[in-house]
Amino acid sequence: MSWDWFTDPDYWSSRLVFQRMLAAIYLLAFVAAANQFRALLGERGLLPISRFVRRVPFRESPSLFHWHYSDRFFAAVAWTGAATSAALLLGAADPLPVWANLLVWAVPWVLYLSIVNVGQLWYSFGWESLLLETGFLAIFLGPASVAPPVPVLLLLLWLLFRVEFGAGLIKMRGDPCWRDLTCLRYHHETQPMPGPLSWYFHHLPGPLHKVEVLANHAAQLVVPFALFAPQPVATVAAGIVVVTQGWLVLSGNFAWLNVITITLAVAAVDGSLLPVPHPEPAPAPAWYVGLVLAMAAAMVVLSYWPVRNLLGRSQLMNYSFNRLHLANTYGAFGSVTRERHEVILEGTADEEITPDTEWREYELKGKPGDPYRRPPQIAPYHLRLDWQLWFAALSSRYAAGWLPALVGKLLAGDRAVRTLFRHDPFPDSPPAFVRARLFHYRYTTPRERGETGAWWVREPVGTVVRTCRLAPDGSPEPLGVD
Incomplete structure (x- = not known):
């Protein structure tokens, strides 16, 4: 033969x-x-x-x-x-x-x-x-x-x-x-x-x-x-x-x-x-x-x-049928969201929360944050925290197992976690309080872009993690205020 x-x-x-x-x-x-x-x-x-x-x-x-x-x-x-x-x-x-x-x-x-x-x-x-x-x-x-x-x-x-x-x-x-x-x-x-x-x-x-x-x-x-x-x-x-x-x-x-x-x-x-x-x-x-x-x-x-x-009628998307990840099924964006929301992490050095408290924003490397920052080219590199925060903005249940821990790490000034961010507003000492808010984002129109220089228009729509401080055991402790 x-x-x-x-x-x-x-x-x-x-x-x-x-x-x-x-x-x-x-x-x-x-x-x-x-x-x-x-x-x-x-x-x-x-x-x-x-x-x-x-x-x-x-x-x-x-x-x-x-x-x-x-x-x-x-x-x-x-x-x-x-x-x-x-x-x-x-x-x-x-x-x-x-x-x-x-x-x-x-x-x-x-x-x-x-x-x-x-x-x-x-x-x-x-x-x-x-x-x-x-x-x-x-x-x-x-x-x-x-x-x-x-x-x-x-x-x-x-x-x-x-x-x-x-x-x-x-x-x-x-x-x-x-x-x-x-x-x-x-x-x-x-x-x-x-x-x-x-x-x-x-x-x-x-x-x-x-x-x-x-x-x-x-x-x-x-x-x-x-x-x-x-x-x-x-x-x-x-x-x-x-x-x-x-x-x-x-x-x-x-x-x-x-x-x-x-x-x-x-x-x-x-x-x-x-x-x-x-x-x-x-x-x-x-x-x-x-x-x-x-x-x-x-x-x-x-x-x-x-x-x-x-x-089959119930097609799975991006699923592995075995632990060696061979002969998988693939697919993407079977559904498309109509509106954009972003989880924005903020901290303050103020020792008390008042209406005049100054909140400073943590800026991630890839996902939208500052409306005046042009979206960067990241791919083919993969920023894993940025991607998971997109899912967290769709539903808080996607982040239930790790977002509170992330807040705790920021309160503790964890060095490894801080490297995931493009901008840490507290480079010298960790914040006293941290919170995570949900914002609605949309692109600016060409006219708005020309007038303001912004890429996005955003407004707050809710709270994802309530204002927290660091508990004695190192975990985030909610204050009961937003």
Whole structure:
């Protein structure tokens, strides 16, 4: 029996570009983890890993941290992952034997899986599972000495299909504004983390918003089927995915979701279009063929659950059916909020609360706060606290397990928590009181923007956490006043 079909040298260059892009995303993810974990998950964090692993067994969240946890060990894991990813980005694994290449690519996957599985709500985003599933498949792509294995390329396309088609279906089944083409009248203003151009996107003429929605439906519900077509159709389909994802990169901040989707699209591109010289590939070792085929068979079996989800009436969005985050279901914005609210944290150094109390605002790095501050470009970096505060503004129940603890950390002047903020209004000593208020935000009109220079108009609408001071036990103590 001939095994010539097993590899396809026409995708040698595509594999190289895919691997470099994936390594860059891994690097970014590990650096973000190293920068933010102490405040969010550390021994004195808002949701400590040490507490989580005591109540959740290994079989439910496979992770190295079940064997040992300390902040120093987490930092070692994160920076080891970053160093390995940087080496992969520079092509250090390309000349290795097949077995060594597979082992090196397995390192960031194992390390990041260990982080995600204990990351709790801070790592509950769809792009975490997407990175893990993509990273798992990348383990089996092989080094430069062999041509890319066709089963792995097909599985990458199947993953991209689920990302795009799942997102398209959840929209058509969800909010009616996707069907009447009006969702983008609201989305650019109410999305979790607007970017520098989001204000301009919001003020596009109404007909162009309808064109945006129609283009989205075509890209997510029609184009994914063409990814499996012969060349050059598959390359054209991949190009459409790249363009539409690039549009999303310009219009908002969605961590590395769009960038990794673009990376997956590279797997469908005809490698002859990428002028990268490469050696004549050697035959794939028999053990490697068997390993890839066994992995592919396992992935086909695991795909039963996301397929059933896609075909079912109650489609889940961004859900993992197993603890290894393989063969997941994806999708985003099945519903679109019509109005924007923000949780604003404020503190005061005054020893007594009076009508004249001066409240100073904590400014986060990415989410809207100061109306005169232009929304920054954050993606593909991921600011986890900023994102979770967007959910907290939708409903306080999303933050019930950690927002009071955050207030307590601010009252105590916790150094790690303070690094999550762009501006700490109390750099020398912690505040006497802290509160969290809910504000309604809307974009300024072009006229208002010209007259005031502001990007947002806001007004207070309620209280999320009542005015608190630090209790003797270190917890926030509400005063019973707002």
